[in-house]
Amino acid sequence: MSETHLTIEGVSKSFGDVRALSNIDLKVDRGAFVCLLGPSGCGKTTLLRIIAGFEQATSGKLLLDGADITDLAPHKRGFGMVFQSLALFPHMSVAENIAYGLKLRKASRVEQKDRVEELLNVIELPHIADRPVSALSGGQRQRVAIARALAIQPKLFLLDEPLSALDAKLRDNMQIELRRLQQSFGVTTVLVTHDQTEAMMLADELVVLSDGVIQQAAPPSQVYQSPVNPFVADFIGSANILPAVSTSQSTLGLLGVDTGVSVEHAPGSTLQAAVRSEAISLRKVESGGTGIVSFARDLGPVTEWLVQAEGHEIRVRGASSAVSPTVGDQVSLQFDQDRISVFAS
Amino acid sequence: MRVGLLPTDRGGSYRFVIVLLAILGILVSALPVVVVTIMSFSAAETSGFPPDSYSLRWYGEVARLFTNEDSSSAQSVVDSMVTSLVVALIVMVVATGVCIPLAYALARGQRRVREGMELLFTLPLVFPLVMLGIAFLLIAESLALELGIWRIVIPHIALVLPFVLRNCLSAMNGISVELEEAAISLGASPMRAIWDVVIPLMKAGILAGLIFALIISFNEFTITFFMYTIDVSTLPIWMYSRTVSSLDPSTLALSVFIIAADVLLIVLVDKLIAGKGNLF
Known part of the structure; x- marks a missing residue:
């Protein structure tokens, strides 16, 4: 029996007069891989940023393991995030990037080194620790960004269209890789994407958003086979x-x-x-x-x-x-x- | 060097024009330095160019100025030099200390605010320096306060602020908010994120700003001319008073030292930020 890890209760967000999210209710099970899917401007990134704490919801609540985290500062949440631009620190080496979160947690040098080594092995790039970030290829940067977010053993793993900058073949490999990493770490994951194939491939639970409203939240096959409205039917696999x-x-x-x-x-x-x-x-x-x-x-x-x-x-x-x-x-x-x-x- | 990429078969004249312009430019900008340097080695009593014979006597004169008590002017060259250095250092530290948070706020703030503020801080650039000097003198006199060294420091800060701010702002431009957010998501407080991510990435711009402030303040003459007092005077004022009646070649020897120090400073910083940004 799966237990609820993250609960989003009636979250709304307005930017001035523009309503970005209306009354979002969502439960995310522990260890689940949830994809927020929708066309651009549907509010999916805003929702992810609210979960991360970079945006404040206009109304509504966020609960993590039942504890209210709505007003918790983002740096105290302990969520690992992978950004669309990846946001690797350009003035640090690969190892320093991955160890940054551990350094902030006052881990000893030995611990940091071990953890960096372990993660570099997990992402199958064991020999790049001392390289500057600028010397990496697109796929390598991707993996380093993921390793950096996972290094802090995050309570939640958040990804904002992390694969959109990669070419098709590499993206395909990274999707498999990402799913493998997520399962081996068993971390509850929320990924934002506009690519329905990517969402179908990765998600345990697919959340289709449009105009700031959840249209359907269900396992991918269910969303595909029994869409609840014409929008979902059209957006998932163009009916x-x-x-x-x-x-x-x-x-x-x-x-x-x-x-x-x-x-x-x-x-x-x-x-x-x-x-x-x-x-x-x-x-x-x-x-x-x-x-x-x-x-x-x-x-x-x-x-x-x-x-x-x-x-x-x-x-x-x-x-x-x-x-x-x-x-x-x-x-x-x-x-x-x-x-x-x-x-x- | 784009010169090498220009057509050379039939369009060779372009290359000729560009080389000519380059020579002209170098001549105009380097000539004063060359003249001053040559003259400083003159052996003659008066300053005619080119000198008839050469010696190191004026360098000896500079050494004497620094070692012996000098009764010919109110302030000795050593006092002026120390004042100049102290002023330049304070100006450098204060201006940069103001501009780093200011550049951060402007870069992260609303676009319209930023444009307005940039314009405001650029004002000292377009103001005639003489007017600026008079204005600061009027303010200082009306305050009726014993400002001491700050009489000169405060106007200098206003003068160097646009240069320092511009450097810091252009350094801020390349730093995306996502980098800060990444640090925050990994557990850094917002201040820590700025310290760990923004400041190191701004380093080139900050260093360039520091150097600008130091050199501009150290060499500033016009505003200082209105603000200096018998007690607080700078090296350029001393040099001017030394040469105003008859050109004293020992000041030229002194200038050579200043030029050398400036060049050294610029080269040093250029090395420090090599590949990470441009000084100019």
Whole structure:
């Protein structure tokens, strides 16, 4: 049974007239990896900075292990943070950077040296201790920044888009690395990102934010498979958001097709449906199809199509095959019943 | 050196123009130093350029000035020199001590406040120095206080503040808030974060400011000319009074020492901050 480590209670934040966060409630389990995910300007960084103590919430409370830390100064919180710019101290060597937090804690020289060595081994860069920070590559800096934050054995590990400056391949490796480090240290972690793939990959719990409000907080697969609203469905894995109706048999009618998905809404009520691009399959027909293919690109293992149907542009993804429809073909659409999310309009 | 990158085949004339301008510039800025140095080795009684013969007699004269009691002026060269040094050191320490926190506050504060304050502190630069001297004299007289050495120190501080502030501000510009926050997240109090992170990164700018303050104050003449008294006078005032009637070559010998000391100081600091910033 997991216990709650960090509790955020009704936190709001306004900058002048601008409301950055409204009434955020969140519980983070001990040892969990939580990703705050949302488009830019959604308030995710503000929330992280409130947790770190660099911003004061306008209202609301922060509890760590049940103790109120809302007004605790940031340097007394003991949270390790990795900044977007990494913020390695340029006038110190790698070892001095990592040992800085320990020095402040009055650890002996021997302790500092041992801990630095241990962390450099953990990040698999044992030979760079005496190098100046300026001599490191992007990926190395990344690891050093993470090691510096972990050196103080933080109660919480906070990361603000730490991987956004890396190129795609390196980012991929670092994600795996980060997850491995987090698990081996067992530290409760909150990471801010706008990259949904990164969030899906790292998180135990995904918190989707938009306009300063938590849209959904759930494990990634649940967020992906049953988004609670069209925004989440669209933001996580870009679904097709389509208008739908409840048919007379209380099933979902979509683009004139009865999907057979039963709905609880009264017959005739207008609804919205989110359908993943890979939950639609196309069949080429001679006539009487639902839509016309306007675009097709073969990406190797999969093909992407754009289908024009009843005034909507629908994105479809599926396995490539010789009989795949091409541009101009009439197609009928089939929906994977289990992978349609229905929302009241 | 961009000269080497300029076209040389057909556009060779550019290189010629640039070399010419460079020579002209070096001549204009170095000529006084060269003349003073040559003249200081003159053997003649009066100061004509170029000298007919050379000797070290004026250096001997300087040595004599420093060792023997001098009755020809109210203040001895030693007293003036000591006053100049004390003034310059106080000015250097106070101006830098004011400018470091000021630069920090301005750099971290609101942009509009910063621009206004920068303008305010630049005022002594655009003010005619004579007017500044008169203004400070009027203030000092109306205060009717025995200010002692501070008669000269306070105007000097106002004069060097823009130079020191500018150096400290440009040093602050490259230091992101995230660096301080990183230190704080690792357990440093805000003051400790400034001490451990901001100050070391400002070092080049601070050193440059210190040197500027020292040299400007030590060599300052115009304002000091209004402010000096019989008891409190500086070396430039002494040198002026020495040469005002007839040019005394021993002051030239003394200048050579001052120039040498200034150059040494600049080279030293340039070495200290090598690669971490520019002095000018």
